[in-house]
Amino acid sequence: GAGVSQSPSNKVTEKGKDVELRCDPISGHTALYWYRQSLGQGLEFLIYFQGNSAPDKSGLPSDRFSAERTGGSVSTLTIQRTQQEDSAVYLCASSLVQGYGYTFGSGTRLTVV
Amino acid sequence: KQEVTQIPAALSVPEGENLVLNCSFTDSAIYNLQWFRQDPGKGLTSLLLIQSSQREQTSGRLNASLDKSSGRSTLYIAASQPGDSATYLCAVRPAKGGSSNTGKLIFGQGTTLQVKP
Numbered sequence: 001g002a003g004v005s006q007s008p009s010n011k012v013t014e015k016g017k018d019v020e021l022r023c024d025p026i027s028g029h030t031a032l033y034w035y036r037q038s039l040g041q042g043l044e045f046l047i048y049f050q051g052n053s054a055p056d057k058s059g060l061p062s063d064r065f066s067a068e069r070t071g072g073s074v075s076t077l078t079i080q081r082t083q084q085e086d087s088a089v090y091l092c093a094s095s096l097v098q099g100y101g102y103t104f105g106s107g108t109r110l111t112v113v
Numbered sequence: 114k115q116e117v118t119q120i121p122a123a124l125s126v127p128e129g130e131n132l133v134l135n136c137s138f139t140d141s142a143i144y145n146l147q148w149f150r151q152d153p154g155k156g157l158t159s160l161l162l163i164q165s166s167q168r169e170q171t172s173g174r175l176n177a178s179l180d181k182s183s184g185r186s187t188l189y190i191a192a193s194q195p196g197d198s199a200t201y202l203c204a205v206r207p208a209k210g211g212s213s214n215t216g217k218l219i220f221g222q223g224t225t226l227q228v229k230p
Binding site for chain 1: 144156157158159162
């Protein structure tokens with residue numbers, strides 16, 4: 001597609017439920033990033049994928065968070081047993097070269113009630 | 114640990130005014146610094162990227178400067194317009210440690226700009 005697509009755009013879930021957030025990057029972009037933006041906070045790095053290399057998971061806040069990228073394209077961020085503090089906007093970005101030319105999606109707004 | 118700070122957190126100016134947004138970072142070991150714009154409910158749009166070896170970059174009415182040694186960057190917006198109203202985010206790409214191998218960016222919390230007609 002022309003841009004980075006994220007779905008759903010909004011998600012309301014009950015505390016304790018699992019959620020899956022999807023990111024469809026720009027075709028051909030080998031680098032894919034997930035960031036989290038909480039109310040009043042800056043963007044917080046979560047995880048990075050580059051081609052077939054092992055992902056950089058250093059930003060994942062707990063073992064309830066995981067992500068995968070299938071076939072070097074679509075990525076799914078999974079949050080298990082959601083907590084209220086997980087409420088945030090989850091942004092995905094892709095780039096052709098790591099660290100340059102980021103294109104961000106519009107994000108998924110997650111609300112845990 | 115690299116930290117990025119943006120001042121002010123919010124700014125309101127009348128249309129036509131020139132303005133400066135500030136960004137500071139604690140570790141001068143960076144590959145580059147980027148300025149992004151975020152509109153409500155939207156993702157981020159890249160505005161300007163300054164490599165660590167550069168002093169400034171310009172795009173239209175926008176000019177970004179970088180003083181790596183002092184850990185500062187400014188975004189200058191000339192002749193502001195209501196359409197410039199948005200949140201402006203500064204981000205650095207660290208050149209140290211694991212971050213340097215991933216292209217991970219460290220973001221400030223942003224400055225929310227309102228330009229009044």
